[in-house]
Structures are given as C-alpha cells and as structure tokens.
Amino acid sequence: MEDLPKNRLGFAKWLVAHENPLAARVLVNRAWSAFFGTGIVKTVDDFGLQGEAPSHPELLDWLAVACMDQDAWSVKELHRRIVSSSTYRQSSQVPVGSRPQDPDNRLLGFFPRQRLEAEVLRDSYLAMSGKLSTKMGGAPVKPPQPKGVTEDAYGSPKWNPSAGEDRFRRSIYTKIKRTAPFAMFSTFDAPSGESCVARRPKSNSPLQALTLLNDPMIVELAVASGERAIQAETREALDALFRSVLTRAPSELEREALLAFLEQQIAEFRDAPENADKLLGTVAKNKSPGEKAAIAAWAALTRALFALDETQTKG
Numbered sequence: 527m528e529d530l531p532k533n534r535l536g537f538a539k540w541l542v543a544h545e546n547p548l549a550a551r552v553l554v555n556r557a558w559s560a561f562f563g564t565g566i567v568k569t570v571d572d573f574g575l576q577g578e579a580p581s582h583p584e585l586l587d588w589l590a591v592a593c594m595d596q597d598a599w600s601v602k603e604l605h606r607r608i609v610s611s612s613t614y615r616q617s618s619q620v621p622v623g624s625r626p627q628d629p630d631n632r633l634l635g636f637f638p639r640q641r642l643e644a645e646v647l648r649d650s651y652l653a654m655s656g657k658l659s660t661k662m663g664g665a666p667v668k669p670p671q672p673k674g675v676t677e678d679a680y681g682s683p684k685w686n687p688s689a690g691e692d693r694f695r696r697s698i699y700t701k702i703k704r705t706a707p708f709a710m711f712s713t714f715d716a717p718s719g720e721s722c723v724a725r726r727p728k729s730n731s732p733l734q735a736l737t738l739l740n741d742p743m744i745v746e747l748a749v750a751s752g753e754r755a756i757q758a759e760t761r762e763a764l765d766a767l768f769r770s771v772l773t774r775a776p777s778e779l780e781r782e783a784l785l786a787f788l789e790q791q792i793a794e795f796r797d798a799p800e801n802a803d804k805l806l807g808t809v810a811k812n813k814s815p816g817e818k819a820a821i822a823a824w825a826a827l828t829r830a831l832f833a834l835d836e837t838q839t840k841g
Contacts, residue, residue, distance in 0.1 A: 550590035554604060555580075556724065558589075561608055561613070563640040564632070571724035581632045613637075618841035639841030643726070644714035645697035647838055649744075654770050654832075655747035656754060657694040666701040667692040670711045670743040677708035715739045722810070738833040745825070748832060749809055752824030756817065763824075771831045786825060791823035811836065 530536035541549050552573060559565035566586045569577035580586045589607070597603035597736045608614055618637040631638055642650060648669075652658035667688040676685040683703070687693060700708050707718045713733055755763040761839055764784055768776045776784065796815065797803040802822035803810045810818050831837060 542594075544594055547587070547590045547594070550593045550599075551586055553599075553601075554589040554593055555586065557601070557604055557608060560635065561614060562604075563638045600627070637841050639839050641714075641728070641838050641841055644711040644716035645700075647714060648697045648710060650692050650837075651744065651832060652696075655750045655828075656770075657747060659691045659695045659751055661691060661695060663701065667695050667699050668701050669693060669695075669708070670746060672742060675709045676703060676706040679703065687773050710737055710741055710743065735833060738838070739829055744829065744832060745805070747808055748825040748828040749821065751828040752821040753809065755824040755828075756820045760788070764788070764827075767824075768830065768831065770838055771828075772834070787830070788823055788827050791826045792819050795819035795822045 530539055540546060551567075552570075555565040555567050555573075556570055559570045566582050567573060567578060567580045589604070592607065593599060593604050597607070613634050614637070616634075616637050618639045620636050641647070649658065668685055670693070671685065672763040676683050683706075688695075695827060697711075700711070702708070702719045704719055707716070708709070712718070713731075714737075715726050717726065717730055725768065751767060755767055757763075758766065761781070764781065765775060768774075768780070768784070796819045799815055799818065802818040805822045805825060806813075806818060
C-alpha cells in the first residue's frame, strides 16, 4: 500500500484495503453486538490496547474476510449471514448447568435475551397494530408524544403530530430535535443525536413501564388494534392479536385469563361510558355504546400485551 497517495483519498483506500482488515472487523463486531447484545470484542468502541480481547478471534477474522471478499462490504449480506446461523437461531432457554462454566454467556451456549432498541421497539408496535407505513424516503415526520416535551425546550417550539400515513412511518423518519429528543426514544435509552455512540446504555426504570401503558402513541396503536379485533369472532381475534404481538399462539391458560380480562373490561366500560370516550377520543364518534365498550376493552387488553416483558424482549 506504499503507492497510495498521501491524501484523504489514499487514507480512505487504506481503511478498506484487504491488507488492513480493521474496518471490516469493527463493522462485523458492531453488527454482532447489535444482534447478540455483546460484541465478539466486548468494547465495541475501543479496539485499542485498552479494549478487551475478542472472545472468538477466529470467528471475528472469518466474518471480516467474508464481509470483504464474499459480501463485497454488503451490510445486508452480513446481517443475513449472522441471523441465518445456528447460534442466532438457538433458544434463549438456559441449559442446565451452563451458568457456572460461563456465567456471562460469552460462549453463547444460549441466545442472550435483550430488550429491543427504542426505534425497533416503536416500529414493532406499529407492525403489531397493523399501522406500520412502508413508505420510503421523504421529509421527517412527527409521531404523537406527550405534551410539553418540546414546549419546555429553547424557543418553545410546537410539536404538531403528523397526519395520515406519516403518523405511522418507521422510526428512522422521526424528526430529531437536539434540545428535546423524542420522548419514547429517550425513555428507552436512545441517544439524543448530539454525538455518535457505539454502545447505548441499558436502563430499566418505572418510566418505561408507564410509557408502554400511557404514551399517547401507544394508546393510539392499542385503539387501532381494538378496532381491528371487533371485526372477528372473540377467540379468533384474541389468538390473532396474541400472535401478532408475541409471535406465538397463547396457551389455554393464557387464553382463558385474557378472555376473563376482556369480559371484565367490557363490563366496566359499559358501566362508565365516559371512560371509553376518553380512551378512544375521536374514534368514539358515530359508535354505539356497545361498540365503544368493546373497542375500549380490546384496547385495554392490547395495552397489557404491549407492556409485557416478552413483547419488548428479543429472545
């Protein structure tokens, strides 16, 4: 590589040269960390002398070479290679006797359960409710969020939620305001956008549980699920909702408990129709009292499923 020009172009070519696999190693290590929660090199933001040694150095080298030679630096192909592996597709159930030998699961004897990242979590709720927009490109959008988030920032800017399809676009299109980040993203440890971070902090707070129950965006998606659920027979709708949220069929015990909860909610909303109106908002217009009670009850059931640990956890 001595013949490379001594300028930025030469530096760029050196970074991705086959004789210098550092960039490929960093790329595949960050992808591995995103899928498994921990990189092959645990310190994903430090490959230097102060970083940790790789747990599987041969695997790191093989993935790096494959990324350069076979995948032609395609991130999509890298992701396909990882997610199609038996290591990624294994169960998250901890094998008996595996903890004492490998307490941190660095050997990946089972899939490490981890909470979805903030943006992925929101997109999954959009998909669960059937509202996710697949529109590509365009200007940033403003999904619903609690009042006062941007109003308390410098200049007191207004946050007027987008209408129509833009309201349900993927999180990558959500407008970023540095002094007032999107509320849900901040709650679930997303960075503010002021700097690029290789690793996000992982917190577990009561505010996260309250967000999944009461955030206006989550409530709106739950109501949308409720509108869809009343179009089918109760048990069929319950099984479809459960599968869309948890990607599995409910057990008989779970099904009976959820049906009992649904019946209880319907009765309560019938006795207090003002609560159904408050929950449904504009959806309550032109609906009969029975329909409003049913939609509100299904929305309450959906909110409960949305808040489950299993829903927000990959594994």
